[in-house]
Amino acid sequence: MLQQGGFRVVVGKTVGSEHFYFSGTDEERLADLQSMMDDAGIDAILMGRGGYGMSRIIDRLDLSGFARRPKWICGFSDITVLHGHIQAKLGVHTIHGPMCGAFNPDTAQAPHILSVLHALRGEAMVYDMPPSPFNRVGRTQAILTGGNLAILAHLTGSASEVDTRGKILFIEDIGEHLYNIDRLLLNLKRAGKLDHLAGLLIGSFTDMQDTTRPFGQTIEQIIADKVAEYDYPVCFNFPAGHQDVNFAFVLGAMHTLEVTTQGSVLSLVRDNV
Numbered sequence: 001m002l003q004q005g006g007f008r009v010v011v012g013k014t015v016g017s018e019h020f021y022f023s024g025t026d027e028e029r030l031a032d033l034q035s036m037m038d039d040a041g042i043d044a045i046l047m048g049r050g051g052y053g054m055s056r057i058i059d060r061l062d063l064s065g066f067a068r069r070p071k072w073i074c075g076f077s078d079i080t081v082l083h084g085h086i087q088a089k090l091g092v093h094t095i096h097g098p099m100c101g102a103f104n105p106d107t108a109q110a111p112h113i114l115s116v117l118h119a120l121r122g123e124a125m126v127y128d129m130p131p132s133p134f135n136r137v138g139r140t141q142a143i144l145t146g147g148n149l150a151i152l153a154h155l156t157g158s159a160s161e162v163d164t165r166g167k168i169l170f171i172e173d174i175g176e177h178l179y180n181i182d183r184l185l186l187n188l189k190r191a192g193k194l195d196h197l198a199g200l201l202i203g204s205f206t207d208m209q210d211t212t213r214p215f216g217q218t219i220e221q222i223i224a225d226k227v228a229e230y231d232y233p234v235c236f237n238f239p240a241g242h243q244d245v246n247f248a249f250v251l252g253a254m255h256t257l258e259v260t261t262q263g264s265v266l267s268l269v270r271d272n273v
Contacts, residue, residue: 001104001105001108002046002103004108005117007044010036010041012032012048013028013031013032013035014028014029014048015048015100021051021053022053023048023049026053026056029053033057033061034062037061037063037066037071038065040069043072044072044073044074045071045072046074046100047073047074047075047099047100048100049099049100049101050076050079050099051078052078053078054079054081055081058085058160059159061085063085063089066090066092067090067092070092070093072093072094072119072120073086073095074094074095074096074097074116074119074120074248075097075099076096076097076147076148076241076246077147077148077151077174077242079099079147080096080146080147080151080152081151081154083096083147084147084151084152084160084161084162085159085160086252087145087163087251087252088159088160088162089159092252093250093251093253094250094252095248095251096146096240096248096249096250096251097112097115097240097246097247098112098116098246102246110245112239112245112246115247115248116248118248119248119249119250122270125250125268126265126266126267126268127238127247127249127265127267128263128264128265129235129236129239129263129265129266130237130263131260131263131264132235132236134220134234134236135234135236135259135261136232136259137233137259138199138231138232138233138259139233139257139258139259140168140198140199140232140233140257141198141254141256141257142166142167142168142254142255142257143167143255144167144170144201144251144252144253144255145162145167145169145170146162146168146170146201146251147170147171147172147251148171148172148173149171149176149181149184149185149188150173150184152184152188153184153187153188156187156191157191164188164193164194164196164197165196166198168197168198168199168201168257169199169200169201170202170203170238170249171202171203171223172204172240172241172242173205174204174205174207174242175206175208175209176208177209177210177215178208178209178215178218178219179211181205181223182215182217185222185223185226186226189226195230197227197230197232199232199233199234199235199259200232200233200235201235201238202223202236202237203238203239203240204239204240204243206241206242207242223236235257235259235264237264249268250268253268253269254269256269
């Protein structure tokens, strides 16, 4: 599919291999990623999958070559570690979006798959979202950051910690208990990550679970309660995260977010990319 879109494709050495839960040993995965980040002939790296494992190698990754010649990094979920690390160390734009598993003949013309190609080519990216009773209206223009909620909490206090001050924060997650979502948000709040946002953008929270004794709130109520004291715009229903429809967007780049009672619009400020 990528070749049909005009791209030349180089496949990583650990694609298709297996080492317990991972696609290779930490050393093999580190070497594979490092070689692609250092290769001047490669302009973008589309991650194979998320899951878990980036935290095991991130502190040994040498960003010096990447800093001299940045390239697109595209992925989500566990790749939030790499997004956060690059933002913290270099401030280079990256792409939060679908990974290789989402590319197949059935999705060839799907808008969310095409959004990856739009991002790689630097094309316009504008997303409309339906209204939500949990939204907080407002308009802001700021850098967009964030990713998987569990990973964002995991990065707090580390060298890859995400700076949210004055930014639009995006969050999403999958397979968590409702009480743990509450705890993860409290982790960010206690760390000051929710205090000085320009805006909050909420993607999909799929396969949420409850305990035998119900937590008593929906995912929307949990999130809304954590930011009720602030006045920045809050937007639910952004079509990104662990779901079939997972649109790409550019982390670290300036975006305009406008939330109204009729719906919301997120648009990339292209001059900033």
